[in-house]
Amino acid sequence: MQIFIYIMIFAFGLVLGSFFNVIGYRVPKHESIVFPASHCPKCKHKLKTLDLIPVFSYLFLGGKCRYCKKKISVIYPIIELLTAFLYVLSYYLYGPTINFLISITFSSVVAITIASDIRYMVIDDWVLIIGGLIILVLGYIDGGLPKVGDLLLNAGISFAMILIIKIAADYSFKKEAMGGGDVKLMTLIGALVTYKMSIIVLCLSAFIAFPYAIYIYFSKDEHLLPLGPFLCISGLIIFFLGLGFDDLMMIMAK
Numbered sequence: 111m112q113i114f115i116y117i118m119i120f121a122f123g124l125v126l127g128s129f130f131n132v133i134g135y136r137v138p139k140h141e142s143i144v145f146p147a148s149h150c151p152k153c154k155h156k157l158k159t160l161d162l163i164p165v166f167s168y169l170f171l172g173g174k175c176r177y178c179k180k181k182i183s184v185i186y187p188i189i190e191l192l193t194a195f196l197y198v199l200s201y202y203l204y205g206p207t208i209n210f211l212i213s214i215t216f217s218s219v220v221a222i223t224i225a226s227d228i229r230y231m232v233i234d235d236w237v238l239i240i241g242g243l244i245i246l247v248l249g250y251i252d253g254g255l256p257k258v259g260d261l262l263l264n265a266g267i268s269f270a271m272i273l274i275i276k277i278a279a280d281y282s283f284k285k286e287a288m289g290g291g292d293v294k295l296m297t298l299i300g301a302l303v304t305y306k307m308s309i310i311v312l313c314l315s316a317f318i319a320f321p322y323a324i325y326i327y328f329s330k331d332e333h334l335l336p337l338g339p340f341l342c343i344s345g346l347i348i349f350f351l352g353l354g355f356d357d358l359m360m361i362m363a364k
């Protein structure tokens with residue numbers, strides 16, 4: 111029975127992941143997420159149901175459009191699998207609780223953000239706002255006003271701290287080192303992992319991004335690196351580990 115629930119959650123994650131690809135692809139371009147129906151971004155050919163099965167269609171078609179044979183971005187199946195994996199992990203960690211719903215909401219925001227930030231270097235405000243509101247409502251159901259207050263306090267302090275770091279970094283690099291979208295994303299992450307840990311998330315993301323930053327520096331002319339996906343990955347790691355600042359200090363002291 112338990113395995114059946116996991117399979118259902120995984121399938122649900124794949125389908126929603128496929129939808130998150132559409133949101134991440136269309137919303138930054140201010141296109142409707144419903145119309146026109148799914149089509150190949152290269153030849154505009156309308157896609158049939160058989161072309162739209164998450165992951166399997168990509169594998170079956172060998173990563174190419176059925177009609178124009180141009181390559182389909184590998185971002186699509188990656189976002190689908192990532193969403194499914196995060197949903198299953200959420201259920202494994204939290205079971206059928208409100209925390210599970212908070213966790214899959216956060217995972218969904220992360221999946222959409224990675225999809226749009228990799229493509230356009232854009233983190234959509236609406237994705238963060240809607241995700242944030244859902245998390246506040248779930249927080250209220252779980253722990254009433256004190257929990258909502260706690261989430262808002264951590265969001266507010268994280269926002270202020272990350273904004274100061276952004277201003278300092280922009281000033282010292284003499285250009286925009288961190289986007290406004292990154293600051294807003296960190297506000298949401300900070301609400302969930304606490305404001306103290308938001309600084310740890312930022313440090314961890316710089317650490318993870320470092321090899322990639324070097325690769326970009328030597329391989330391309332444009333030294334632009336979307337920070338969002340790295341913030342998302344480190345935010346997820348800290349969130350799922352459930353590691354508090356005091357726990358971390360205890361580990362460091364040993």
Ligand SMILES: [Zn+2]
Nearest residue numbers: 150153175178
């Ligand atoms: Zn095509």
